[in-house]
Amino acid sequence: MNVNGESISGEVEDRMLLVEFLREHLRLTGTHVGCDTSQCGACVVHVNGVSVKSCTTLAVQAEGGDVTTIEGLAINGELHPMQQAFKDNHGLQCGFCTPGMVMSAIDIVNRNGSDVDEATVRKELEGNICRCTGYHNIVKAVHAGAKNMGG
Amino acid sequence: MYNFSYQKVSSIADAVDAIQKAEDGKFVAGGQTMLPTMKHRLASPSDVIDLGGIDELKGISVDGDTVTIGAMTTHAEVAASSDVQGAIPALANLAGNIGDPAVRNRGTLGGSIANNDPAADYPAAVIGLGATVKTNKREISGDEFFTGMFETALEDDEVITAVLFPKADASAYMKFENPASRYAIVGVFVASSGGAVKVGVTGATACAHRGMRLEEALNGNFTADAVDGVEIPIEKMNSDIHASAEYRAHLVKVMTKRAVEACS
Ligand SMILES: Cc1cc2nc3c(=O)[nH]c(=O)nc-3n(C[C@H](O)[C@H](O)[C@H](O)COP(=O)(O)OP(=O)(O)OC[C@H]3O[C@@H](n4cnc5c(N)ncnc54)[C@H](O)[C@@H]3O)c2cc1C
Numbered sequence: 001m002n003v004n005g006e007s008i009s010g011e012v013e014d015r016m017l018l019v020e021f022l023r024e025h026l027r028l029t030g031t032h033v034g035c036d037t038s039q040c041g042a043c044v045v046h047v048n049g050v051s052v053k054s055c056t057t058l059a060v061q062a063e064g065g066d067v068t069t070i071e072g073l074a075i076n077g078e079l080h081p082m083q084q085a086f087k088d089n090h091g092l093q094c095g096f097c098t099p100g101m102v103m104s105a106i107d108i109v110n111r112n113g114s115d116v117d118e119a120t121v122r123k124e125l126e127g128n129i130c131r132c133t134g135y136h137n138i139v140k141a142v143h144a145g146a147k148n149m150g151g
Numbered sequence: 152m153y154n155f156s157y158q159k160v161s162s163i164a165d166a167v168d169a170i171q172k173a174e175d176g177k178f179v180a181g182g183q184t185m186l187p188t189m190k191h192r193l194a195s196p197s198d199v200i201d202l203g204g205i206d207e208l209k210g211i212s213v214d215g216d217t218v219t220i221g222a223m224t225t226h227a228e229v230a231a232s233s234d235v236q237g238a239i240p241a242l243a244n245l246a247g248n249i250g251d252p253a254v255r256n257r258g259t260l261g262g263s264i265a266n267n268d269p270a271a272d273y274p275a276a277v278i279g280l281g282a283t284v285k286t287n288k289r290e291i292s293g294d295e296f297f298t299g300m301f302e303t304a305l306e307d308d309e310v311i312t313a314v315l316f317p318k319a320d321a322s323a324y325m326k327f328e329n330p331a332s333r334y335a336i337v338g339v340f341v342a343s344s345g346g347a348v349k350v351g352v353t354g355a356t357a358c359a360h361r362g363m364r365l366e367e368a369l370n371g372n373f374t375a376d377a378v379d380g381v382e383i384p385i386e387k388m389n390s391d392i393h394a395s396a397e398y399r400a401h402l403v404k405v406m407t408k409r410a411v412e413a414c415s
Protein backbone atom coordinates (compact mmCIF):
# COMPACT_ATOMS: atom_id res chain seq x y z
CA MET A 1 0.00 0.00 0.00
CA ASN A 2 0.91 3.62 -0.38
CA VAL A 3 1.04 5.55 2.88
CA ASN A 4 1.41 9.33 2.72
CA GLY A 5 2.90 9.03 -0.74
CA GLU A 6 5.42 6.36 0.19
CA SER A 7 5.18 2.81 -1.03
CA ILE A 8 5.06 0.42 1.94
CA SER A 9 5.09 -3.32 2.13
CA GLY A 10 4.96 -5.59 5.12
CA GLU A 11 3.84 -8.99 6.33
CA VAL A 12 0.94 -8.85 8.75
CA GLU A 13 -1.42 -11.23 10.41
CA ASP A 14 -4.76 -11.37 8.63
CA ARG A 15 -6.49 -10.04 11.71
CA MET A 16 -4.34 -6.91 12.03
CA LEU A 17 -6.39 -3.72 11.88
CA LEU A 18 -5.28 -0.88 9.64
CA VAL A 19 -4.83 1.34 12.69
CA GLU A 20 -2.53 -1.23 14.29
CA PHE A 21 -0.48 -1.44 11.13
CA LEU A 22 -0.14 2.33 10.95
CA ARG A 23 0.73 2.79 14.62
CA GLU A 24 2.74 -0.31 15.43
CA HIS A 25 4.45 -1.20 12.16
CA LEU A 26 4.90 2.21 10.62
CA ARG A 27 5.11 4.11 13.91
CA LEU A 28 2.65 6.68 12.59
CA THR A 29 1.14 7.29 15.99
CA GLY A 30 -0.83 10.38 15.04
CA THR A 31 -3.81 8.17 14.27
CA HIS A 32 -5.47 7.40 17.59
CA VAL A 33 -7.77 4.76 19.03
CA GLY A 34 -10.44 6.16 21.33
CA CYS A 35 -13.02 3.40 21.52
CA ASP A 36 -13.76 -0.20 20.67
CA THR A 37 -17.22 0.40 19.24
CA SER A 38 -16.31 2.19 15.98
CA GLN A 39 -17.98 5.35 17.20
CA CYS A 40 -15.40 7.94 18.23
CA GLY A 41 -13.61 8.74 14.97
CA ALA A 42 -10.16 9.28 16.54
CA CYS A 43 -8.83 6.71 14.05
CA VAL A 44 -10.14 8.31 10.84
CA VAL A 45 -7.71 8.22 7.91
CA HIS A 46 -8.30 8.52 4.19
CA VAL A 47 -8.20 5.38 2.05
CA ASN A 48 -8.30 6.08 -1.68
CA GLY A 49 -9.40 9.63 -0.95
CA VAL A 50 -12.30 9.06 1.43
CA SER A 51 -12.56 8.94 5.22
CA VAL A 52 -12.67 5.53 6.89
CA LYS A 53 -12.32 4.32 10.44
CA SER A 54 -8.96 2.56 10.50
CA CYS A 55 -10.06 0.65 13.62
CA THR A 56 -12.81 -0.94 11.54
CA THR A 57 -10.77 -1.83 8.49
CA LEU A 58 -8.31 -4.69 8.18
CA ALA A 59 -4.79 -3.83 7.08
CA VAL A 60 -5.11 -6.49 4.35
CA GLN A 61 -8.25 -4.78 3.07
CA ALA A 62 -6.19 -1.66 2.34
CA GLU A 63 -3.64 -3.65 0.37
CA GLY A 64 -2.74 -1.78 -2.77
CA GLY A 65 -4.66 1.29 -1.60
CA ASP A 66 -3.62 4.89 -1.02
CA VAL A 67 -3.67 5.76 2.66
CA THR A 68 -3.29 9.28 4.03
CA THR A 69 -2.84 9.87 7.76
CA ILE A 70 -2.56 13.11 9.72
CA GLU A 71 1.23 12.88 9.30
CA GLY A 72 0.82 13.11 5.54
CA LEU A 73 -0.96 16.46 5.44
CA ALA A 74 1.77 19.01 6.12
CA ILE A 75 4.04 19.76 3.21
CA ASN A 76 7.67 20.67 3.98
CA GLY A 77 6.78 21.58 7.53
CA GLU A 78 3.92 23.83 6.49
CA LEU A 79 0.61 22.84 8.06
CA HIS A 80 -2.33 21.90 5.88
CA PRO A 81 -4.90 24.76 5.86
CA MET A 82 -7.26 22.62 7.96
CA GLN A 83 -4.56 21.95 10.57
CA GLN A 84 -3.73 25.65 10.65
CA ALA A 85 -7.42 26.49 11.11
CA PHE A 86 -7.72 24.15 14.12
CA LYS A 87 -4.68 25.86 15.64
CA ASP A 88 -5.93 29.37 14.93
CA ASN A 89 -9.48 28.77 16.16
CA HIS A 90 -8.70 26.84 19.34
CA GLY A 91 -10.28 23.79 17.77
CA LEU A 92 -8.50 21.53 20.24
CA GLN A 93 -7.60 21.18 23.87
CA CYS A 94 -5.94 17.86 24.66
CA GLY A 95 -5.66 17.02 20.98
CA PHE A 96 -6.66 13.38 21.27
CA CYS A 97 -9.59 13.61 18.86
CA THR A 98 -7.89 16.16 16.61
CA PRO A 99 -6.22 13.92 14.00
CA GLY A 100 -9.55 12.22 13.32
CA MET A 101 -11.39 15.55 13.36
CA VAL A 102 -8.99 17.05 10.83
CA MET A 103 -9.17 14.03 8.52
CA SER A 104 -12.98 14.02 8.70
CA ALA A 105 -13.09 17.79 8.21
CA ILE A 106 -11.06 17.56 5.00
CA ASP A 107 -13.36 14.80 3.78
CA ILE A 108 -16.38 17.01 4.52
CA VAL A 109 -14.91 19.88 2.51
CA ASN A 110 -13.92 17.55 -0.34
CA ARG A 111 -17.51 16.36 -0.62
CA ASN A 112 -19.44 19.53 0.16
CA GLY A 113 -17.18 22.29 -1.10
CA SER A 114 -15.52 25.15 0.75
CA ASP A 115 -18.78 27.05 1.40
CA VAL A 116 -20.30 24.13 3.32
CA ASP A 117 -22.94 25.35 5.80
CA GLU A 118 -22.86 24.94 9.56
CA ALA A 119 -25.69 22.41 9.76
CA THR A 120 -23.86 20.12 7.32
CA VAL A 121 -20.59 20.39 9.24
CA ARG A 122 -22.30 19.56 12.52
CA LYS A 123 -24.20 16.66 11.02
CA GLU A 124 -21.20 15.19 9.27
CA LEU A 125 -18.98 15.40 12.33
CA GLU A 126 -21.42 12.93 13.85
CA GLY A 127 -18.81 10.17 13.80
CA ASN A 128 -16.16 12.17 15.66
CA ILE A 129 -16.34 12.57 19.40
CA CYS A 130 -14.44 15.18 21.41
CA ARG A 131 -14.21 14.96 25.17
CA CYS A 132 -12.93 18.43 25.90
CA THR A 133 -13.16 21.26 23.42
CA GLY A 134 -16.86 21.32 22.83
CA TYR A 135 -17.87 21.37 19.23
CA HIS A 136 -18.30 25.10 18.83
CA ASN A 137 -14.67 25.92 18.11
CA ILE A 138 -14.22 22.74 16.12
CA VAL A 139 -17.04 23.77 13.79
CA LYS A 140 -15.54 27.24 13.59
CA ALA A 141 -12.18 25.71 12.70
CA VAL A 142 -13.72 23.51 10.00
CA HIS A 143 -15.31 26.57 8.41
CA ALA A 144 -12.09 28.56 8.51
CA GLY A 145 -10.18 25.58 7.13
CA ALA A 146 -12.76 25.11 4.39
CA LYS A 147 -12.35 28.72 3.28
CA ASN A 148 -8.57 28.38 3.24
CA MET A 149 -8.74 25.10 1.34
CA GLY A 150 -10.89 26.81 -1.27
CA GLY A 151 -7.94 29.14 -1.87
CA MET B 152 -10.01 -10.49 17.72
CA TYR B 153 -9.19 -14.15 17.16
CA ASN B 154 -7.14 -14.88 14.09
CA PHE B 155 -8.68 -16.14 10.88
CA SER B 156 -7.63 -16.70 7.35
CA TYR B 157 -8.44 -13.82 4.99
CA GLN B 158 -9.21 -14.28 1.37
CA LYS B 159 -10.17 -11.73 -1.25
CA VAL B 160 -12.11 -13.20 -4.16
CA SER B 161 -12.94 -11.68 -7.53
CA SER B 162 -16.02 -13.63 -8.56
CA ILE B 163 -19.22 -14.90 -6.97
CA ALA B 164 -18.28 -18.46 -7.91
CA ASP B 165 -14.96 -18.12 -6.06
CA ALA B 166 -16.74 -16.67 -3.02
CA VAL B 167 -19.14 -19.61 -2.88
CA ASP B 168 -16.31 -22.07 -3.40
CA ALA B 169 -14.27 -20.48 -0.60
CA ILE B 170 -17.12 -20.50 1.90
CA GLN B 171 -18.02 -24.09 1.13
CA LYS B 172 -14.43 -25.16 1.76
CA ALA B 173 -14.10 -23.17 4.98
CA GLU B 174 -14.77 -24.75 8.34
CA ASP B 175 -16.70 -21.77 9.63
CA GLY B 176 -16.45 -19.10 6.96
CA LYS B 177 -18.06 -15.67 6.81
CA PHE B 178 -18.34 -13.14 4.02
CA VAL B 179 -17.18 -9.63 4.77
CA ALA B 180 -18.52 -6.62 2.86
CA GLY B 181 -17.86 -3.22 4.42
CA GLY B 182 -16.90 -4.81 7.73
CA GLN B 183 -18.72 -2.08 9.68
CA THR B 184 -20.71 -4.64 11.62
CA MET B 185 -18.53 -7.73 11.17
CA LEU B 186 -15.28 -6.24 12.47
CA PRO B 187 -16.72 -4.67 15.64
CA THR B 188 -18.46 -8.00 16.34
CA MET B 189 -15.21 -9.90 15.84
CA LYS B 190 -13.23 -7.42 17.93
CA HIS B 191 -15.59 -8.13 20.79
CA ARG B 192 -15.15 -11.85 20.12
CA LEU B 193 -18.88 -12.24 19.59
CA ALA B 194 -17.97 -13.90 16.30
CA SER B 195 -14.82 -15.83 15.46
CA PRO B 196 -15.01 -17.22 11.92
CA SER B 197 -12.20 -19.48 10.71
CA ASP B 198 -12.20 -17.80 7.32
CA VAL B 199 -13.14 -14.30 6.24
CA ILE B 200 -13.99 -14.02 2.57
CA ASP B 201 -13.89 -10.45 1.29
CA LEU B 202 -16.50 -9.65 -1.36
CA GLY B 203 -14.87 -6.25 -2.02
CA GLY B 204 -13.08 -7.42 -5.16
CA ILE B 205 -16.17 -8.66 -7.00
CA ASP B 206 -17.04 -5.98 -9.57
CA GLU B 207 -20.39 -7.50 -10.56
CA LEU B 208 -21.72 -6.79 -7.02
CA LYS B 209 -21.16 -3.06 -7.41
CA GLY B 210 -23.08 -0.29 -9.06
CA ILE B 211 -26.48 1.27 -9.59
CA SER B 212 -28.70 1.08 -12.64
CA VAL B 213 -32.19 2.31 -13.45
CA ASP B 214 -34.27 0.31 -15.89
CA GLY B 215 -37.84 1.47 -16.43
CA ASP B 216 -39.49 1.50 -13.03
CA THR B 217 -36.78 -0.48 -11.24
CA VAL B 218 -33.66 0.75 -9.51
CA THR B 219 -31.11 -2.05 -9.15
CA ILE B 220 -28.40 -1.55 -6.56
CA GLY B 221 -25.50 -3.98 -6.28
CA ALA B 222 -24.96 -5.56 -2.89
CA MET B 223 -21.47 -4.08 -2.49
CA THR B 224 -22.61 -0.52 -3.21
CA THR B 225 -21.75 1.67 -0.23
CA HIS B 226 -24.22 3.85 1.65
CA ALA B 227 -22.22 6.90 0.49
CA GLU B 228 -22.55 5.84 -3.16
CA VAL B 229 -26.32 5.36 -2.86
CA ALA B 230 -26.71 8.72 -1.10
CA ALA B 231 -24.70 10.55 -3.75
CA SER B 232 -26.19 8.77 -6.77
CA SER B 233 -28.14 11.12 -9.04
CA ASP B 234 -29.95 8.05 -10.40
CA VAL B 235 -31.27 7.12 -6.95
CA GLN B 236 -31.93 10.75 -6.03
CA GLY B 237 -34.00 11.10 -9.18
CA ALA B 238 -35.89 7.81 -9.02
CA ILE B 239 -36.39 7.24 -5.28
CA PRO B 240 -35.19 10.31 -3.36
CA ALA B 241 -36.31 8.81 -0.03
CA LEU B 242 -33.87 5.92 -0.54
CA ALA B 243 -30.92 8.23 -1.22
CA ASN B 244 -31.90 10.21 1.84
CA LEU B 245 -32.11 7.08 3.98
CA ALA B 246 -28.64 5.96 2.88
CA GLY B 247 -27.22 9.42 3.61
CA ASN B 248 -28.43 9.24 7.20
CA ILE B 249 -26.96 5.87 8.15
CA GLY B 250 -24.32 6.27 10.86
CA ASP B 251 -21.63 8.79 9.96
CA PRO B 252 -19.63 9.59 6.79
CA ALA B 253 -16.78 7.14 7.53
CA VAL B 254 -19.27 4.31 8.17
CA ARG B 255 -21.12 5.24 4.97
CA ASN B 256 -17.89 5.11 2.98
CA ARG B 257 -17.47 1.41 3.78
CA GLY B 258 -20.84 0.00 4.85
CA THR B 259 -22.85 -1.65 2.08
CA LEU B 260 -26.47 -2.36 1.17
CA GLY B 261 -25.86 -6.12 1.07
CA GLY B 262 -24.13 -6.12 4.44
CA SER B 263 -26.89 -4.11 6.04
CA ILE B 264 -29.73 -6.37 4.96
CA ALA B 265 -27.78 -9.62 5.46
CA ASN B 266 -27.01 -8.53 8.99
CA ASN B 267 -30.65 -7.56 9.63
CA ASP B 268 -30.05 -5.56 12.78
CA PRO B 269 -33.45 -4.84 14.36
CA ALA B 270 -32.59 -1.12 14.23
CA ALA B 271 -31.11 -0.98 10.72
CA ASP B 272 -32.51 1.47 8.18
CA TYR B 273 -32.38 -0.33 4.83
CA PRO B 274 -34.74 -3.16 5.80
CA ALA B 275 -37.55 -0.61 6.21
CA ALA B 276 -37.02 0.54 2.62
CA VAL B 277 -36.78 -3.01 1.25
CA ILE B 278 -40.15 -3.78 2.83
CA GLY B 279 -41.78 -0.38 2.31
CA LEU B 280 -40.93 -0.27 -1.38
CA GLY B 281 -41.72 -3.94 -1.90
CA ALA B 282 -38.18 -4.61 -3.14
CA THR B 283 -36.76 -7.94 -4.26
CA VAL B 284 -33.49 -9.34 -2.93
CA LYS B 285 -31.47 -11.08 -5.63
CA THR B 286 -28.93 -13.73 -4.68
CA ASN B 287 -26.69 -16.12 -6.59
CA LYS B 288 -29.45 -18.72 -6.16
CA ARG B 289 -32.85 -17.01 -6.36
CA GLU B 290 -34.99 -13.93 -5.87
CA ILE B 291 -36.54 -13.34 -2.46
CA SER B 292 -39.28 -10.83 -1.76
CA GLY B 293 -38.60 -8.29 0.96
CA ASP B 294 -41.49 -9.66 3.01
CA GLU B 295 -39.89 -13.11 3.10
CA PHE B 296 -36.27 -12.06 3.44
CA PHE B 297 -36.24 -10.78 7.02
CA THR B 298 -37.12 -13.67 9.29
CA GLY B 299 -36.10 -12.60 12.80
CA MET B 300 -33.59 -10.69 14.90
CA PHE B 301 -30.29 -10.86 12.92
CA GLU B 302 -31.91 -13.67 10.90
CA THR B 303 -32.68 -13.80 7.21
CA ALA B 304 -33.80 -16.32 4.61
CA LEU B 305 -30.18 -16.55 3.36
CA GLU B 306 -28.38 -19.88 3.36
CA ASP B 307 -24.76 -20.04 4.56
CA ASP B 308 -23.30 -20.11 1.07
CA GLU B 309 -25.76 -17.69 -0.47
CA VAL B 310 -24.51 -14.30 -1.67
CA ILE B 311 -26.77 -11.30 -2.10
CA THR B 312 -25.96 -9.88 -5.50
CA ALA B 313 -28.35 -6.92 -5.73
CA VAL B 314 -31.59 -5.43 -4.51
CA LEU B 315 -34.29 -4.42 -7.01
CA PHE B 316 -36.26 -1.42 -5.76
CA PRO B 317 -39.45 -0.51 -7.64
CA LYS B 318 -40.00 3.24 -8.00
CA ALA B 319 -42.91 4.68 -6.03
CA ASP B 320 -45.16 7.63 -6.91
CA ALA B 321 -44.26 9.09 -3.55
CA SER B 322 -42.19 7.80 -0.66
CA ALA B 323 -40.53 9.02 2.51
CA TYR B 324 -38.51 7.62 5.39
CA MET B 325 -38.62 9.06 8.88
CA LYS B 326 -36.52 7.81 11.75
CA PHE B 327 -36.32 8.67 15.37
CA GLU B 328 -32.66 8.08 15.83
CA ASN B 329 -30.49 6.98 18.66
CA PRO B 330 -28.41 10.11 19.29
CA ALA B 331 -25.19 8.12 19.80
CA SER B 332 -25.21 5.66 16.90
CA ARG B 333 -27.86 7.11 14.57
CA TYR B 334 -29.47 3.67 14.37
CA ALA B 335 -33.26 3.83 14.30
CA ILE B 336 -35.07 3.61 17.62
CA VAL B 337 -38.04 3.55 15.30
CA GLY B 338 -37.95 4.15 11.55
CA VAL B 339 -40.89 4.09 9.14
CA PHE B 340 -40.71 3.94 5.34
CA VAL B 341 -43.96 4.83 3.58
CA ALA B 342 -44.46 4.38 -0.16
CA SER B 343 -47.51 5.06 -2.26
CA SER B 344 -47.84 3.67 -5.78
CA GLY B 345 -50.93 3.69 -7.95
CA GLY B 346 -53.08 4.30 -4.91
CA ALA B 347 -51.65 1.38 -2.90
CA VAL B 348 -49.72 2.20 0.25
CA LYS B 349 -46.94 0.16 1.81
CA VAL B 350 -45.39 0.75 5.21
CA GLY B 351 -42.05 -0.71 6.35
CA VAL B 352 -41.30 -0.41 10.06
CA THR B 353 -37.85 -0.89 11.61
CA GLY B 354 -36.44 -0.55 15.13
CA ALA B 355 -39.76 -1.38 16.73
CA THR B 356 -39.71 -5.18 16.87
CA ALA B 357 -37.29 -8.11 16.41
CA CYS B 358 -36.84 -7.18 12.78
CA ALA B 359 -38.30 -4.93 10.14
CA HIS B 360 -41.87 -5.76 9.17
CA ARG B 361 -44.84 -4.44 7.24
CA GLY B 362 -47.18 -2.17 9.15
CA MET B 363 -50.37 -3.93 8.04
CA ARG B 364 -52.75 -1.97 10.25
CA LEU B 365 -51.18 1.28 9.10
CA GLU B 366 -51.45 0.24 5.46
CA GLU B 367 -55.10 -0.61 5.95
CA ALA B 368 -55.82 2.82 7.41
CA LEU B 369 -53.82 4.64 4.74
CA ASN B 370 -55.19 2.81 1.71
CA GLY B 371 -57.96 5.04 0.48
CA ASN B 372 -57.15 7.83 2.92
CA PHE B 373 -53.52 8.76 2.45
CA THR B 374 -53.37 11.45 5.12
CA ALA B 375 -51.57 11.76 8.43
CA ASP B 376 -54.95 11.93 10.20
CA ALA B 377 -55.77 8.43 9.01
CA VAL B 378 -53.05 7.12 11.33
CA ASP B 379 -54.68 8.52 14.47
CA GLY B 380 -57.21 5.74 14.90
CA VAL B 381 -54.73 2.86 14.35
CA GLU B 382 -53.96 0.76 17.37
CA ILE B 383 -50.34 -0.46 17.52
CA PRO B 384 -50.06 -3.57 19.70
CA ILE B 385 -47.22 -3.31 22.17
CA GLU B 386 -46.67 -7.03 22.91
CA LYS B 387 -44.02 -7.48 20.24
CA MET B 388 -42.35 -4.10 20.68
CA ASN B 389 -38.70 -3.99 21.73
CA SER B 390 -38.03 -2.50 25.11
CA ASP B 391 -34.55 -1.41 26.19
CA ILE B 392 -32.63 1.44 27.80
CA HIS B 393 -33.36 3.61 24.78
CA ALA B 394 -37.12 3.30 24.70
CA SER B 395 -39.93 1.33 26.32
CA ALA B 396 -42.41 -0.74 24.32
CA GLU B 397 -45.15 1.84 24.86
CA TYR B 398 -42.91 4.65 23.67
CA ARG B 399 -41.89 2.69 20.58
CA ALA B 400 -45.52 1.97 19.71
CA HIS B 401 -46.21 5.68 19.99
CA LEU B 402 -43.19 6.51 17.82
CA VAL B 403 -44.39 4.14 15.10
CA LYS B 404 -47.47 6.30 14.66
CA VAL B 405 -45.62 9.59 14.89
CA MET B 406 -42.98 8.53 12.36
CA THR B 407 -45.69 7.19 10.02
CA LYS B 408 -47.55 10.49 10.18
CA ARG B 409 -44.39 12.45 9.44
CA ALA B 410 -43.57 10.15 6.53
CA VAL B 411 -47.09 10.49 5.08
CA GLU B 412 -46.84 14.27 5.41
CA ALA B 413 -43.46 14.23 3.69
CA CYS B 414 -44.98 12.27 0.79
CA SER B 415 -47.44 14.98 -0.13
C1 LIG C 1 -20.81 3.69 14.36
C2 LIG C 1 -21.78 2.96 13.48
C3 LIG C 1 -23.04 3.49 13.27
C4 LIG C 1 -23.97 2.83 12.47
N1 LIG C 1 -25.20 3.40 12.29
C5 LIG C 1 -26.11 2.77 11.53
C6 LIG C 1 -27.39 3.35 11.30
O1 LIG C 1 -27.71 4.46 11.74
N2 LIG C 1 -28.30 2.65 10.58
C7 LIG C 1 -27.99 1.44 10.01
O2 LIG C 1 -28.83 0.86 9.35
N3 LIG C 1 -26.78 0.89 10.18
C8 LIG C 1 -25.83 1.51 10.92
N4 LIG C 1 -24.60 0.95 11.08
C9 LIG C 1 -24.32 -0.34 10.43
C10 LIG C 1 -23.76 -0.13 9.03
O3 LIG C 1 -24.78 0.32 8.17
C11 LIG C 1 -23.15 -1.39 8.47
O4 LIG C 1 -22.42 -0.95 7.38
C12 LIG C 1 -24.08 -2.47 8.00
O5 LIG C 1 -24.97 -2.88 8.98
C13 LIG C 1 -23.31 -3.70 7.60
O6 LIG C 1 -22.80 -3.51 6.32
P1 LIG C 1 -21.33 -3.91 5.97
O7 LIG C 1 -21.21 -3.77 4.50
O8 LIG C 1 -20.38 -3.19 6.79
O9 LIG C 1 -21.35 -5.49 6.29
P2 LIG C 1 -20.34 -6.43 7.07
O10 LIG C 1 -20.13 -5.92 8.43
O11 LIG C 1 -19.14 -6.67 6.23
O12 LIG C 1 -21.20 -7.77 7.09
C14 LIG C 1 -22.36 -7.89 7.88
C15 LIG C 1 -22.96 -9.29 7.67
O13 LIG C 1 -23.50 -9.41 6.37
C16 LIG C 1 -22.95 -10.52 5.67
N5 LIG C 1 -22.85 -10.10 4.26
C17 LIG C 1 -22.31 -8.95 3.80
N6 LIG C 1 -22.49 -8.84 2.47
C18 LIG C 1 -23.17 -9.95 2.07
C19 LIG C 1 -23.64 -10.39 0.80
N7 LIG C 1 -23.48 -9.67 -0.32
N8 LIG C 1 -24.30 -11.58 0.76
C20 LIG C 1 -24.49 -12.31 1.89
N9 LIG C 1 -24.06 -11.93 3.12
C21 LIG C 1 -23.40 -10.76 3.20
C22 LIG C 1 -21.63 -10.78 6.35
O14 LIG C 1 -21.26 -12.12 6.23
C23 LIG C 1 -21.96 -10.42 7.80
O15 LIG C 1 -22.59 -11.48 8.44
C24 LIG C 1 -23.64 1.58 11.87
C25 LIG C 1 -22.37 1.04 12.07
C26 LIG C 1 -21.44 1.70 12.86
C27 LIG C 1 -20.08 1.10 13.07
Ligand code: FES
Pocket residue numbers: 032033034035036037038039040041042043044053054055056
Ligand atom coordinates in the same frame (compact mmCIF):
# COMPACT_ATOMS: atom_id res chain seq x y z
S1 FES D 1 -11.10 4.15 17.49
FE1 FES D 1 -12.04 4.01 15.55
S2 FES D 1 -13.96 4.88 15.92
FE2 FES D 1 -13.08 4.93 17.89
Ligand code: FES
Pocket residue numbers: 091092093094095096097098129130131132133
Ligand atom coordinates in the same frame (compact mmCIF):
# COMPACT_ATOMS: atom_id res chain seq x y z
S1 FES E 1 -9.50 17.99 22.16
FE1 FES E 1 -9.51 16.52 23.72
S2 FES E 1 -10.83 15.01 22.92
FE2 FES E 1 -11.08 16.61 21.54
